[in-house]
Amino acid sequence: MNAIETTDLTRYYGVLCAVNHLTLSVNNEIFALLGPNGSGKTTTVLMLTTLLTPTEGSASVCGHDVMREGEMVRKSLSYVPQDMAVDIKLTGRENVRFFADLYGVPHAADRVDEALAVMELSDRADDLIRTYSGGMRRRLELAQALVHEPSVLFLDEPTIGLDVAARKRIWEHIRALRKKGMTIFVTTHYMDEADQFCDRVGIISRGQIAALGTPAELKARLMKDVITAKVEGMFALPDVDGIAFVGRNDDEVSFTVENGREALPLLADALKKSGCIVRSMSLREPTLDDVFLQAVGRQEEPHGFEFDKFRIMLRRRK
Amino acid sequence: MSGIVTYMKRDFLKWGRGKVAVISALVMPAAWLIFVGLALPVQFTGNYLDFITPGILVMTMLSAGLSGGALLMFDKILGFLNKFLALPTPRSSILVSKILFITGRGLIQTTIILVIALLIGATLLSPLQYGLTYFILFLFGVLISTFATTIALYLEDHDSYAAFNTMISMPLFFTSSALMPYSVMPAWLATIAHFNPLSYAIDAVRDVTVGGFPAVPIIVLLVLTGGLLAICTHVFRKVTV
Numbered sequence A: 001m002n003a004i005e006t007t008d009l010t011r012y013y014g015v016l017c018a019v020n021h022l023t024l025s026v027n028n029e030i031f032a033l034l035g036p037n038g039s040g041k042t043t044t045v046l047m048l049t050t051l052l053t054p055t056e057g058s059a060s061v062c063g064h065d066v067m068r069e070g071e072m073v074r075k076s077l078s079y080v081p082q083d084m085a086v087d088i089k090l091t092g093r094e095n096v097r098f099f100a101d102l103y104g105v106p107h108a109a110d111r112v113d114e115a116l117a118v119m120e121l122s123d124r125a126d127d128l129i130r131t132y133s134g135g136m137r138r139r140l141e142l143a144q145a146l147v148h149e150p151s152v153l154f155l156d157e158p159t160i161g162l163d164v165a166a167r168k169r170i171w172e173h174i175r176a177l178r179k180k181g182m183t184i185f186v187t188t189h190y191m192d193e194a195d196q197f198c199d200r201v202g203i204i205s206r207g208q209i210a211a212l213g214t215p216a217e218l219k220a221r222l223m224k225d226v227i228t229a230k231v232e233g234m235f236a237l238p239d240v241d242g243i244a245f246v247g248r249n250d251d252e253v254s255f256t257v258e259n260g261r262e263a264l265p266l267l268a269d270a271l272k273k274s275g276c277i278v279r280s281m282s283l284r285e286p287t288l289d290d291v292f293l294q295a296v297g298r299q300e301e302p303h304g305f306e307f308d309k310f311r312i313m314l315r316r317r318k
Numbered sequence B: 001m002s003g004i005v006t007y008m009k010r011d012f013l014k015w016g017r018g019k020v021a022v023i024s025a026l027v028m029p030a031a032w033l034i035f036v037g038l039a040l041p042v043q044f045t046g047n048y049l050d051f052i053t054p055g056i057l058v059m060t061m062l063s064a065g066l067s068g069g070a071l072l073m074f075d076k077i078l079g080f081l082n083k084f085l086a087l088p089t090p091r092s093s094i095l096v097s098k099i100l101f102i103t104g105r106g107l108i109q110t111t112i113i114l115v116i117a118l119l120i121g122a123t124l125l126s127p128l129q130y131g132l133t134y135f136i137l138f139l140f141g142v143l144i145s146t147f148a149t150t151i152a153l154y155l156e157d158h159d160s161y162a163a164f165n166t167m168i169s170m171p172l173f174f175t176s177s178a179l180m181p182y183s184v185m186p187a188w189l190a191t192i193a194h195f196n197p198l199s200y201a202i203d204a205v206r207d208v209t210v211g212g213f214p215a216v217p218i219i220v221l222l223v224l225t226g227g228l229l230a231i232c233t234h235v236f237r238k239v240t241v
Ligand SMILES: Nc1ncnc2c1ncn2[C@@H]1O[C@H](COP(=O)(O)OP(=O)(O)OP(=O)(O)O)[C@@H](O)[C@H]1O
Pocket: A013, A016, A018, A035, A036, A037, A038, A039, A040, A041, A042, A043, A044, A082, A189, A301, A302, A303
């Protein structure tokens, strides 16, 4: 039995398809759902945590169906939403104790101390949250989620708005939880974090999985080197043996090749011949950003096309 | 069960830490009683204070209940509700805890009114009469807070909730039997007042204070409250974001 299993999971908001036939299985790992703004990450998490009813398809957490066995699903998970919510009029300890009591954990006082210690908040535990920094509040939310030792932990953008050091700390905590056997489902749009800390990533775009695998596997789909060129003017795809086009991001075009040093001059010539001006070129190893670019191309936020609104817009223009 | 207590504890803790909120909750009803009860020149009754006190009690419960709906509204817009809904704690305990907190807070306010009414010259009642009064106020508080909390679950933001609150509370109060008996009302007002749920509670309390036992209004309130509670508990069980 996998910790998380989805089959053709789909959710519409009106005419907008936010999650489109998502089929996934996640087990005993740190799984990152990676995608740009509006790609359907939060919607997916909301359905898996029973907060939103799927339009179509099914999903289960720890073998319990999210629609039919909501209570069992909620017993096995903890969820930290994208938007922070901690009571600023209460102290850190009171905030965590509140969740311990709601989960009904035995020996609540000890568990609260433990969770606060793991998140390195012990020395500030009795201060009001009003006096906490953003990073501390985020860690407090994690402490709340961890008092009950869930089998599956859902974290919606756990590191958003944090500085580099705080992000690293949070990820180290997440890794430690994974070692204890927890399944962790995170969403993020930081590629480097997913690359560094996650066991497997799913790249989601417009509600669909565009690429799925370990970061190493995904990067191995590209060739050994990536060349990025800043170009100006008309641009046509150069047709050179051994050079594959990855994608374009504004004025930057990326290619992947087996041997970057040899391909550089060939590519420069080919680009010039096609009529554009090459401002600069760089050579590096593939990153998840390149995988992402290749898998989904440039990103725009999705829109549902509502004919009525469109008509109203047209009328206003007149 | 333990979930209800835990949620309630949170609301009481948070309320207790906002000094202004506590003071205003305690001062406002007293101010009403003193200004309306002592200042209005009225001929239709000997002791207007005894007449108006039930109205002020019920009105206090009404505004406590309606403004209490904002609690859930804030939990919702600040993202707490999302966290609570993902907990294994039964979702209905969110509703029940809000009802008990709001009604409890309202009963604290009404106690102050009862004490002040005595101090400024209202008639002392028997313990049984006070018990019945509290029971009716409790029922009415549950009715209003259930309604307000469930409405808050469905409204978009705090502005629309505040608008809903004003829209409901003023007309309800002024078309009830709070300020004057049916006999001195214009006919159209008396008709409306007879159907106003607020009047049921006020008439019941008034009946108690003059030594009666208002069986019919109590039964009506019980049925209304029970029915609404059943519907709203179901709504909370099924809620999604
Ligand atoms: N309640 C809603 N009503 C209508 N549309 C919605 C609602 N919630 C989300 N959407 C739309 O669904 C799409 C997916 O949203 P979702 O919140 O899942 O994205 P996301 O991947 O979490 O984005 P972000 O990285 O910005 O958090 C977006 O286009 C969004 O506008």
